[in-house]
Amino acid sequence: MNELAFYTDLLGLPQATLTGVTVTKTTIEIACTLTDTRTLCPSCGVECTVVNDRTTRRVRDLNISERAVYLVVSVRQFRCPTCGSCPTERLPFADANKSYTHRQARYVFVWCRKQAYSEVGAIVGMHAKTVERLVLDQCRQVEQLPQRYVGLRRLGIDEQSHRKGKKHFICLLTNLDTGTLVDILPDRKKESLVAYFQRLGPSFCQQITAVSCDIWQPYLAVVATCFPQATLVLDRFHVVKLLHQGLDNFRRRLRREAPDEAGYKQLKWLLFKQYHRLSDAELDTLQAAFAVNAELKTAYFLREEFHPILDRPQAVYATIGLLDRWAARIQAQKITLFDSFIRTLQRHKEPIANYVLDNLSNAVTEGLNNLVRSIRRCAFGMPNFQHLRLRVMAISGRTLKLSDNRT
Ligand SMILES: [Zn+2]
Structure with a gap:
């Protein structure tokens, strides 16, 4: 197998005939021409065969054994017999006006998924700005x-x-x-x-x-x-977050009023946790706090009653009924820390209760x-x-x- 046949096989470029290879310590330059001789005029669609001029395009391709590969393509410019415009033939493996092949672009794009443009630029030997343009082009192509x-x-x-x-x-x-x-x-x-x-x-x-x-x-x-x-x-997560805010504001007030009270320390996340999920040690901490402040205990268990309402598979109107009764129980006990939550609940009863339909969430x-x-x-x-x-x-x-x- 001679050298050109070897490189032709290795590169597998469509519609290209390799005419020469120059290998240096850092680069491999591969000269080639395009085999397809037909180019259609972009203005009138007529087939152009009269060659007007020749230019070369140098496009970067994937590295071979750490050497940068450049395709030096001899490109023909035709003259349209009908309208006189001069179309240049297109490369099937690189976009017009781009200095790299399609596969080089994809390679760089994959590198950039988790790395900065400048780092990838250093790896592939391209300017960071070129890498950025390339990546954004690729992104637009796969946006769909x-x-x-x-x-x-x-x-x-x-x-x-x-x-x-x-x-x-x-x-x-x-x-x-x-x-x-x-x-x-x-x-x-x-x-x-x-x-x-x-x-x-x-x-x-x-x-x-x-x-x-x-x-x-x-x-x-x-x-x-x-x-x-x-x-x-x-979204249930956001609803519960609001509910917890009421409880947390109360906890913070207790901490402010009695900063030295040991029972109120490290309480925040325990108060948010559902009762059946608490460990024995967490239960002890919570009980200690409840022993200091009975209102905190009442508030915690009222909050605890809220969760099962949305867990139950039932009709929306039934859920609304349960939410109303829950709010009424709190108001009957003259507990004010959930006031802001209850106002939200009353304003958006139905969309909150709709969760029971098929547990749709934004998770x-x-x-x-x-x-x-x-x-x-x-x-x-x-x-x-x-x-x-x-x-x-x-x-x-x-x-x-x-x-x-x-x-
Ligand atoms: Zn034409």
């Missing part, structure tokens, strides 16, 4: 936004802090049936969300059967405007939140929202493999 909406029935809406301390939140939309990310929006304002969903059209809005979100007024307004037919379910977003965080970490913050969005969408979408059968 319309496909993410197909079959979306139960929608999750959640937010994540974008820049710490700036009160800037991004909004994550998820498919609760498949546990996948649908899209990320730059903010969580009502107008932005309504405009976004309306752009997707009425048939999209009508296909949504249920929405899970937390108690954030703009979300509720968006659901009422865009998905009036859907069942609104307030899948938790995993996605971690994904967003990990991308932000490897990019040292990533303040540019569009870049962050593209990368998260690409990674959470179709898994891109190096072995994809495209050169």
Whole structure:
């Protein structure tokens, strides 16, 4: 086997004839021409065969044994016999105006999934800016936004802090049936969300059967405007968090009033834990606190009564009845620490009770939140929202493999 035949086999480039190989200590330059002689005129579609000029394109390909491989392609420029425009032939293995092959782009993209552009640039010998452009191009190719909406029935809406301390939140939309990310929006304002969903059209809005979100007024307004037919379910995790806040405020007040009282120490997480999940040692700690303050005990057990209401599979109206009775019991005992929670409960009884229908929750977003965080970490913050969005969408979408059968 001669050298050219060897490299032809090794590279497996479509429609290319290798004409020479130059190997140095650090690079392998492979000269080639394209075998397909036909190029269609982009303006009038006529086949061009008259060669007007020749140029060379130098594109980077995958390394071979740590040597950077460059394809030096002799490219023909034709003249259209009809309109006189001069189209240049395209490479089947690299995009126009790009200095790397498709497979090199995929290779760099996979490297960048968990690493900073600058680090990957150093590994593959490309400028960090080139790596960034390449990655964002690849991200756009795998975004597949319309496909993410197909079959979306139960929608999750959640937010994540974008820049710490700036009160800037991004909004994550998820498919609760498949546990996948649908899209990320730059903010969580009502107008932005309504405009976004309306752009997707009425048939999209009508296909949504249920929405899970937390108690954030703009979300509720968006659901009422865009998905009036859907069942609104307030995320149980967020509901319970509000309930716990009442208990925690009370605990903090007790600590402030009696800072030296040993019984109130290390109580926070124990109060949030359900009674049947407590260990013996935790029970002892809790009992000690209850011995100091009876109101804390009452409050704890009233909170404890809340959980089974949502655990029980039953009709929504029955759940609402139980929630009402629970709130009435608290008010009858003149306990005020759950006041703010009860006000929320009374305002949003039905969407809270809707949880019993099929235990819909926003829990899948938790995993996605971690994904967003990990991308932000490897990019040292990533303040540019569009870049962050593209990368998260690409990674959470179709898994891109190096072995994809495209050169
Ligand atoms: Zn033409």
